[in-house]
Amino acid sequence: MDKLKSDWKASAPFVFCDIGPLGDSGALMMDAFVKYTQALEDVVLTKLPELLRSASRVLDEAQDVKNYAEPQFERLDVISKGKAVMAFSFNMKTITKIPSFIEGKLKTFQAEMEEIKDAVETLKANMPRVKTDGAACAAKKIGKPVECHRNAYGPIKYTRQQRVEWENYMQVRALRKGIKFNPENYPTTDMIADPPK
Numbered sequence: 001m002d003k004l005k006s007d008w009k010a011s012a013p014f015v016f017c018d019i020g021p022l023g024d025s026g027a028l029m030m031d032a033f034v035k036y037t038q039a040l041e042d043v044v045l046t047k048l049p050e051l052l053r054s055a056s057r058v059l060d061e062a063q064d065v066k067n068y069a070e071p072q073f074e075r076l077d078v079i080s081k082g083k084a085v086m087a088f089s090f091n092m093k094t095i096t097k098i099p100s101f102i103e104g105k106l107k108t109f110q111a112e113m114e115e116i117k118d119a120v121e122t123l124k125a126n127m128p129r130v131k132t133d134g135a136a137c138a139a140k141k142i143g144k145p146v147e148c149h150r151n152a153y154g155p156i157k158y159t160r161q162q163r164v165e166w167e168n169y170m171q172v173r174a175l176r177k178g179i180k181f182n183p184e185n186y187p188t189t190d191m192i193a194d195p196p197k
Helices: 024-074 078-125 127-139 145-153 160-177
Strands: 005-008 015-018
Touching: 005 078, 015 078, 024 078, 078 127, 078 160, 127 145
Parallel strands: none
Antiparallel strands: 005 015
């Protein structure tokens, strides 16, 4: 583990670790992380902002189409005019929702990007300890992150109130990411009693 080399970057993937000593699975994980963070950065910095600009232009162009189509509209019979008004109204109502939808997704992806940056900064600050603890876990053939954490720091003790706060945070995070969070998947084996008030 102490042979791992890290290269810290200002842009995605923010860190690149030469994890060859961890074998094929380590290389696959690093490759997936690099591809994911680079794609996420491209979406946040390039693709969604351009899509948002395009969606805003569509709103302007839709209004222009209405102005351009007025002479043709006047030549329609009453039923055709009614259908045209209904179709135009429905389309405008739908089109006006597009920019806010894109903005919402952009904020979600930006939050994801910030979470990754924070995690990488924490990793960078704690890298000497991570290498030492990782080597100790590897020597004991401990492969799961939670078990390695327990090996390094002992049980993860928390009170019921801390558990409730964590579950609430994870629910909000899951909603923001559009995923499901089930607290039942996380056992409460290290929960301790709340301190007396």
